Amino acid sequence: MALASLIWLAVGLGLLAIEWLGAEFDGLLEAAVAALVVSVLSALLPWPPLLQVAAFAVLSGLGLLALRGWERRSRERSIPASSRSQRAEVIGGFDGSPEGRVRWQGQSWAAICLEAGAPLPPGSAVTVMGRDGNHLQVLPDARGTGAAGH
Numbered sequence: 001m002a003l004a005s006l007i008w009l010a011v012g013l014g015l016l017a018i019e020w021l022g023a024e025f026d027g028l029l030e031a032a033v034a035a036l037v038v039s040v041l042s043a044l045l046p047w048p049p050l051l052q053v054a055a056f057a058v059l060s061g062l063g064l065l066a067l068r069g070w071e072r073r074s075r076e077r078s079i080p081a082s083s084r085s086q087r088a089e090v091i092g093g094f095d096g097s098p099e100g101r102v103r104w105q106g107q108s109w110a111a112i113c114l115e116a117g118a119p120l121p122p123g124s125a126v127t128v129m130g131r132d133g134n135h136l137q138v139l140p141d142a143r144g145t146g147a148a149g150h
Contacts, residue, residue, distance in 0.1 A: 004052060008039035030063025031056075071133050087141060088128050094120035102126055104136060111136040 012035030019028045038056045041047075093100025094113060100120060102111045113120060114129060118140045125141035 002043065004049060005039050005043035008035050008042055008052065008056075012036035012039055026067065027060065027064040030067060031060045034059035034063060086128050088126050088136065088138060090120045090122050090124040090126060092122055094118075099135075102128075102136060102138060104128055109136045110134060111138045114139050 012032050015028055015032035015035060019032060034056050037059055038052050041055065042052055088102040088104035088109070088111070091101050091103050091108060093111075098113045098116065100111055100113070102109050111126070112132065112135050113126070114137050120126065120140060126138035127141045128136050128138055130137045
């Protein structure tokens, strides 16, 4: 069973590497952790491969359900109000799509523009209206462009 343990270890490390390289896929990290747990368990317990796959699927599913519950709770948190926190600066994206990146409170954030078709070139100012998970919801700022919220 040592071979099965090494295979699950390779699967877990491979999934972690994909996550580290920036793949945006919900559940990838949970699957990596599940594969590492199955690797340890398969090294300790002599269980058949079908049971290992079933354990991997159950652990991945439970991890994903836990993530969904956490995301729901995090959406309920509001963005802290501050005189400087409500403006952000576009740093990329928004090229014909509602998604891009903004700099808000000194950090780069994924953002979704709530105004369809609004031109948002890099350097444009936007107003942060809210947050949906790890995406800020923004609107073009009527006050103009440049160094927003620094």
